[in-house]
Amino acid sequence: MAVTHGVHPTIAVLERHLTLYRRLWQASVFSSFLLPVLFLLSIGIGVGSYVGRVQGVDYLSWIVPGVLASTAFQIAVGESTFSVLGDFKWVRAYHAMRATPVGPMDMVRGHLLYLVFRVTIAVVAFLVVVVFFGGLHSPWALVTPLVCALLTVSVAAPVTAFAATIDHDSYFSLVFRLVALPSTLFAGVFFPVEQLTPVFRPLAYASPLWHAVELCRAATLGAAPAWPVPAHAAYLLVWAAAGLFLAVRAFRRRLED
Amino acid sequence: MADQPLIYARGLVKRFGEFTAVNGIDLDVAPGEAFGFLGPNGAGKSSTMRMIGCVSTPTAGELRILGMDAVHDGPRIRARLGVCPQLDNLDPDLTVRENLVTYARYFGLSRAESRRRADELLEFVQLGDRAGGKVEPLSGGMKRRLTIARAMVNDPDLVLLDEPTTGLDPQARHLLWERLFRLKQRGTTLVLTTHYMDEAEQLCDRLVVMDGGRIVAEGSPRSLIETYSTAEVVELRFPGMPEVGPRYAAALEGVGKRVDPLPDRVLVYVDDGDAALAEIQRRGLEPTSVLVRRSTLEDVFLHLTGRTLVD
Numbered sequence: 183m184a185v186t187h188g189v190h191p192t193i194a195v196l197e198r199h200l201t202l203y204r205r206l207w208q209a210s211v212f213s214s215f216l217l218p219v220l221f222l223l224s225i226g227i228g229v230g231s232y233v234g235r236v237q238g239v240d241y242l243s244w245i246v247p248g249v250l251a252s253t254a255f256q257i258a259v260g261e262s263t264f265s266v267l268g269d270f271k272w273v274r275a276y277h278a279m280r281a282t283p284v285g286p287m288d289m290v291r292g293h294l295l296y297l298v299f300r301v302t303i304a305v306v307a308f309l310v311v312v313v314f315f316g317g318l319h320s321p322w323a324l325v326t327p328l329v330c331a332l333l334t335v336s337v338a339a340p341v342t343a344f345a346a347t348i349d350h351d352s353y354f355s356l357v358f359r360l361v362a363l364p365s366t367l368f369a370g371v372f373f374p375v376e377q378l379t380p381v382f383r384p385l386a387y388a389s390p391l392w393h394a395v396e397l398c399r400a401a402t403l404g405a406a407p408a409w410p411v412p413a414h415a416a417y418l419l420v421w422a423a424a425g426l427f428l429a430v431r432a433f434r435r436r437l438e439d
Numbered sequence: 440m441a442d443q444p445l446i447y448a449r450g451l452v453k454r455f456g457e458f459t460a461v462n463g464i465d466l467d468v469a470p471g472e473a474f475g476f477l478g479p480n481g482a483g484k485s486s487t488m489r490m491i492g493c494v495s496t497p498t499a500g501e502l503r504i505l506g507m508d509a510v511h512d513g514p515r516i517r518a519r520l521g522v523c524p525q526l527d528n529l530d531p532d533l534t535v536r537e538n539l540v541t542y543a544r545y546f547g548l549s550r551a552e553s554r555r556r557a558d559e560l561l562e563f564v565q566l567g568d569r570a571g572g573k574v575e576p577l578s579g580g581m582k583r584r585l586t587i588a589r590a591m592v593n594d595p596d597l598v599l600l601d602e603p604t605t606g607l608d609p610q611a612r613h614l615l616w617e618r619l620f621r622l623k624q625r626g627t628t629l630v631l632t633t634h635y636m637d638e639a640e641q642l643c644d645r646l647v648v649m650d651g652g653r654i655v656a657e658g659s660p661r662s663l664i665e666t667y668s669t670a671e672v673v674e675l676r677f678p679g680m681p682e683v684g685p686r687y688a689a690a691l692e693g694v695g696k697r698v699d700p701l702p703d704r705v706l707v708y709v710d711d712g713d714a715a716l717a718e719i720q721r722r723g724l725e726p727t728s729v730l731v732r733r734s735t736l737e738d739v740f741l742h743l744t745g746r747t748l749v750d
Binding site: 188189190191194195197198201202205206273274275277278279280281282283284285437438 | 492494495496514515517518520522524526527528529530531532533537541542544545546547548549593
C-alpha cells in the first residue's frame with residue numbers, strides 16, 4: 183500500500199484549486215487587479231476632485247480602504263457561486279473527492295484557503311499601487327490583508343453554503359442583486375454610512391463588508407474605527423463561524439446519497 | 440484473519456424516503472476475486488456500490504469493508520479503495536496528468552510519489568502521449584481509461600467500477616476489458632456493476648443478479664447458466680409471427696425444458712440442439728429460420744428479471 187500521510191487533505195484540496203488557477207488565472211486578471219485600480223482612478227481621483235475632503239482626509243485616501251475591502255468582498259462572493267455549484271453539478275469534483283479520504287470539512291476549508299490566497303494577492307497588489315498615489319497614512323495599513331482575509335471567510339463561507347444547497351444557478355442573481363450590489367454601494371465604501379437615512383443604516387451595519395471597511399479605513403488612516411476593533415472583528419468572526427458550519431453541513435448533505 | 444472477506448454484508452438495506460433501493464442483501468467478496476452485480480436499471484446495483492464505497496450510509500444491516508465498519512471507518516476504508524464512478528467526474532480544465540497528480544494528493548501521497556504513479560498509470564492505460572493535454576478533447580473511452588487510472592493511483596486493495604463500459608464503442612470496451620483483466624491477474628479485487636452480459640462473462644469470477652433491490656441469483660457465470668438455463672437454445676422463426684407465436688409455442692411444448700415465445704421468434708431451451716431439431720422436424724413444424732446457439736448469461740438474466748422494459 184503506497185498510502186503515506188504526507189499532506190493534509192485540506193491542503194490537497196487547496197492544491198487542486200491552485201492548479202486550476204494556474205491554468206485559468208488570465209480570466210480574473212481584470213476583476214482582481216485592474217478593476218480596483220480603475221475605481222481608484224475614476225472615483226478616487228475623478229470624483230474626488232469634486233468631492234474634496236471627507237471626514238478630514240482627501241477623498242482618494244478615504245475610499246482606498248473601501249475599494250480594498252470591496253475587492254476582497256467581490257472575489258469572495260464571485261468565486262463562491264458558480265464555481266462551487268459547478269463542482270457539484272457539472273464537474274462533480276466534490277463527488278470525486280468524496281470517494282477519497284477527503285471529507286466535507288476539507289473541501290470547504292480548502293476552498294476558503296484558496297479564496298484567502300486569491301484575495302491576499304489582489305489586495306497586496308492594490309496596496310502597492312496605492313502607495314504611489316500616497317493613499318496610505320499609517321503603518322497599520324499592513325494589517326489590512328489580514329482584515330480582508332477575515333472578511334473573505336465571513337462572506338465566502340455563507341455564500342458557499344448557499345451555492346452548495348441550491349440546484350439551479352439562477353438563484354445567484356438574488357445574491358448579486360439583493361446582497362452583493364447593495365452592500366458594495368451602501369456599506370461605507372464610497373460614502374460614509376452616516377449619509378444614509380437612519381432607517382437604512384442598520385442594513386449597512388448588518389453587512390460584514392461595512393465592518394471590514396471600517397477596520398481597513400482605521401488602519402490606512404491611522405484613526406479609530408466606528409466601533410471598538412474587537413467588536414468589528416467579533417462580528418466578522420461570527421459570520422465566518424456560522425458560514426463554515428452551514429457550508430460543511432450543506433456539503434455533507436449534498437454528497438450523502 | 441487471512442480469509443476474511445474484503446466485503447462482508449448482512450441484511451444490507453438502503454431506503455430513500457418511501458423507496459427501498461436495496462432490500463436486505465448478503466454479500467461475501469474474497470480477496471482477489473472479480474465480483475459482478477448484474478441487473479436491470481433500478482435494481483439497486485449503484486446504491487449497493489455507493490454503500491460499499493462508503494459514500495452512502497446503509498439504512499440497516501451490517502457492512503464491513505476490508506475488515507472495518509463502513510459507517511465508522513469511512514475515511515480509513517476510502518483510503519484503500521479505488522472508485523470508477525458511472526458518471527465521469529474528471530477535472531476538464533486540468534491536464535490528463537494533473538488530474539492524476541491532484542487526485543493522488545487527496546490520498547496523502549507525496550508530490551514525487553504522485554508524479555511517479557501518474558506517469559506509470561498513464562502508460563498502463565495507454566494515455567502516456569496525452570499526459571500534457573486537456574481532458575475535454577479525449578474520447579469517451581480515453582476518459583474512462585483515465586478514470587480507471589485515477590482509481591488506481593493509491594494502489595487500492597479493492598477497485599469499484601460502476602458500469603465501466605457503458606456508452607463506449609466496441610474497440611474501447613475491448614481495450615478496457617483487457618486492462619481490467621490485467622489488474623485482475625495482478626491480484627486486485629474488482630467489484631463491478633454492469634448490464635452487459637458479455638462483460639460479466641468476460642470479467643467476473645462470480646456474480647449476483649439483482650432485481651428490485653434483492654439478490655435473485657448468485658454464482659459463477661457458468662454455474663448460473665447451468666442452474667437457470669440449458670446448455671443450448673434453439674431460436675425459431677415461423678411465417679405469420681407474431682400472431683402465430685403462441686400456437687407454435689404450444690406445439691413445441693415438451694421439445695425442450697422451456698419455451699419462450701417472443702414477438703419475432705420462439706426460443707426453446709434444450710440440452711441437445713440437434714436432438715431438438717430432429718424432434719421439431721418429426722412434429723412437422725416448418726420454421727423459416729433456425730438457429731442453435733449456446734446459452735448465455737443473457738438468457739439467465741432475462742429469465743430471472745423478466746422481459747418487461749424497466750425505464
